[in-house]
Amino acid sequence: MSSDEENRKTRRPPFIPPVVHPDTLVVPPNTIYLVPDQLEFAGKPYYFEKCGSKRAWFTSYFYNCLPIVFGSQHGFLLTATNSFVLRWDGTDKNDGVSVHQLDATNRDDLTVVSHFGHGIVTVQSRHYFRTPKGVNMMVKAPPNYPVHGLSWMDAVVETDNLRRDFTFNIKITRPQMDIYIEKGTPLGCIVPYPRFFLDKYEMVALSDPEELNKAVETANFYGIERDQYDGEKPRLRYMEGRDIYNNFYDMHQKSLDSGEWWNSADARVERKKMQQDQPAAGKDAPQPGQSASSESSSQPAQQQAPQILQCPVTGKKFDHTGKELKDEDS
Incomplete structure (x- = not known):
């Protein structure tokens, strides 16, 4: 018996909603709707922001590299609403990660828990996303925001279809170490992209x-x-x-x-x-070594071959x- 079959047999009966709400939402092009899990959280949340080109740890030399600067701008960030400390005991247990909140301000806007085990932290906001038909949502690491001891887990969600809570998952890579997360630290990134966009791409050697x-x-x-x-x-x-x-x-x-x-x-x-x-x-x-504006010497003997x-x-x-x-x- 496969694990899927076993799960189906041991599952509880499904919940039957008392009311049926057809999916009549039409999301305009180039739009991501933010949907709260409770009406009290309706409105644009402050903890999502569009990626920018600046990074606090960049020196001026980084800004000479357009691929890095341009890559830094791709996506929308989820940022920490309060400061906290993570610690993983190195086991695969669900309770192997401790989350110590350092302040109570806005702590209920995000939940940070461990339910996968294996040192994985799950971050969930009060909002989920809806995108235009045919547009998926890629979930990935915040671009060029490294945090020592953390590695983000990538995911892809059909946010034009799914109408439920949305999570970001982060793998702790350093056991027995306190990892400080300051308020405002990016905890995840989302990037919309068309469904089937990558499906038929192939890598082919240029042969002409x-x-x-x-x-x-x-x-x-x-x-x-x-x-x-x-x-x-x-x-x-x-x-x-x-x-x-x-x-x-x-x-x-x-x-x-x-x-x-x-x-x-x-x-x-x-x-x-x-x-x-x-x-x-x-x-x-x-x-080489000669400026474009310098003129050739009038003495042939001094000209560089x-x-x-x-x-x-x-x-x-x-x-x-x-x-x-x-x-x-x-």
């Missing part, structure tokens, strides 16, 4: 010879610029939305603004100015402008 060759060489051009031209100052091409050939992307995001910044008049002027200031691929480009760059994968050679060299040229 021409496209593969161009892709490999382009990636190596980036490496050459980073290693031989940039030094300790990052180029920020990706931040600016342009490639190694100084072509701007068709669409680029720095923040979750639906493309408003990229399509603005100010951004278009900024891109045009950068194109005028930067040499195009195939034109005379500066040597053109540098030959070789792609470590394809073996092809290029001059400093990116022009491919044939054997007779090099």
Whole structure:
């Protein structure tokens, strides 16, 4: 007998609601409805907030990396309504986790308990979520908010269908250690995404010879610029939305603004100015260590010999402008 069959036989009879409420709720596009478990908690709760780009532990160097900054903005956070301390005894028991509340303020807005065992803490708010038809909710770790001793458990919920309480689950990874959670600490993150969005994606090796060759060489051009031209100052091409050939992307995001910044008049002027200031691929480009604005020396004897760059994968050679060299040229 399977465990499912055994559970069905030993379960109590189901609860039969005295009143039937059909699911007539229509959630507008781009909307997440917050539904309270009791009418007294109706209204937008203060402990949910949209993710931002800033992190208290980031140094200025982190903000040069757009993928990290942009990734920090994805989702909505559930934050702790009061400070508390967690401690796990290292066992698999349900009561193996102790939760010590440090203050009583707003402590009833969230419940923090252990019912899975295995050092897992379950956090439940007074609200659950409803999304438009066909939109799931991914439950995950707060982006770029590490907490020593904690690891978040991912989940996916059909919030267009489910009409009940919603939980976040966190695994304690360090037994016999007090883990302090300060009020306002993110305890979970939700990200809506369309159902079936990932189902048919596959990872396939690029095999078209021409496209593969161009892709490999382009990636190596980036490496050459980073290693031989940039030094300790990052180029920020990706931040600016342009490639190694100084072509701007068709669409680029720095923040979750639906493309408003990229399509603005100010951004278009900024891109045009950068194109005028930067040499195009195939034109005379500066040597490593030489600024784009510096002029060539009038004395040929003092000029630096053109540098030959070789792609470590394809073996092809290029001059400093990116022009491919044939054997007779090099």
